[in-house]
Structures are given as C-alpha cells and as structure tokens.
Amino acid sequence: MFHFPIPPRPPVQARTPNFVWGEGLFTTAELDKINAYAMTLPPKQVTVGMDLVYRPEMNRSIARWLPPGPDSAWIYQKITSTVALLNAQHYQFDITGMDEPLYHITYPADDLGHYDWHTDVSTDDQPTRKLSITFQMTDPATYDGGSLEMNADGDVEVCPRERGKLILFPSFQLHRVTPVTRGVRNALVAWIVGPPLR
Secondary structure (H helix, E strand, O other), rough: OOOOOOOOOOOHHHHHHHEEEEOOOHHHHHHHHHHHHHOOOEEEEEOOOOOOOOOOOOOOOOEEEEOOOOOOHHHHHHHHHHHHHHHHHOOOOOOOOOOOEEEEEEEEHHHOEEEEEEOOOOOOOEEEEEEEEEOOOOOOOEEEEOEEEEOOOOOOOOOOOOOOOOOEEEEEOOEEEEEEEOEEEEEEEEEEEEEOOO
16 A cells, blocks of 8 residues: 655744834833943944945934943843843744944934834854844933834834833844934844854
8 A cells, every 4th residue: 555654744833023022121210321321432423334334315323332341231131131031932043142242322313313224134254143132212202203113024013112122123124213303312232143044
C-alpha cells in the first residue's frame, strides 16, 4: 500500500505586533533629571543616509549622546530591563545588547523638527539592528505634531504619546516623526542589536 509521509507542520507563529510599549520606568522627577542632564551635553545636528549628511527635507533634529557612566547607568539599567521583558513577551528576537549610546533627540517647532519615513536597518559594517526604542520624554500637551507613526503594511498607526512610555518596534519597520508645529518634543532613542536575521 502506497504512503508518502507529510513532514510535521511547524508551529504556527502568532503575528508579531508592529510596536509594543512599556511604562512606569521613571518618575516625573527622573524624567526631568534626564532631560536636564541631556541638555548639558554637546548638541549635534542629525545627519542621515549612507553618507551621513544633513538633509533638512528628511530630518530636522538635534541629538545629544548619553554614554554609559556613573551619571547614566541607572537610565540604561531600567531601559534594557524593560526591553528584555518586552522582547521576550512579543518578539523573541535573538538580541545581545546596545552597540551605540542612548541619544536624546530634540524636535523643535521653530525648525519644524521631524524625521520622514525611514527604517533603522544597519549598514554593512554595523551589528544588525533588530529592535528600535523611542522613549517619550515630553508631555504631549506642550507640543503639537511630532507623532511617531508606523507603516508596516500600508496602514499608518500612531504610537502612544504619553510622557514616560517606551515604544519598542522591529528596526526594519518603516516609521516617521511628523513635523512639530508648536513647542518642543524630546525623546530617547536607541537600537538593540544581535546576530544577523535568518
């Protein structure tokens, strides 16, 4: 009697979310302290693309790097602990850590601060970015515009804007920050790396 076996069916993976968030990492006083500390650091106009040049039509923002050290270790500890938990719950990517410092990004309305549609994928000489972090540092009542938006499948989704929320999403996902038209929006941004995706 003829019988040709069918291989076992792989487990069905639930669709991973386009973004997830954590909250309650820092008190209001701690958020104020982080912002104040960042403002003491040297500012740099953000550059984009493989050639790292200033393209105002693409990005208008100011960055200040927060290297790990005695003044910032507590910030790194809280953020990486939350990322580890969210990744385990939702993505289960093979990740190893952060290969670039946190940076504090400022989008001012007087320059229509924004970042047009882009992904956070690595260049060939960088470790593979797998997850991106945006940590909302500013009370949304103090600014207009400046929404973090995702476009994973043609439907634009707006991420939570509440101060103190950590937004986590796959680095290969298309996203943007819309122009700030009133006030100033601050955020902490970082990337989580790991072995190449397979």
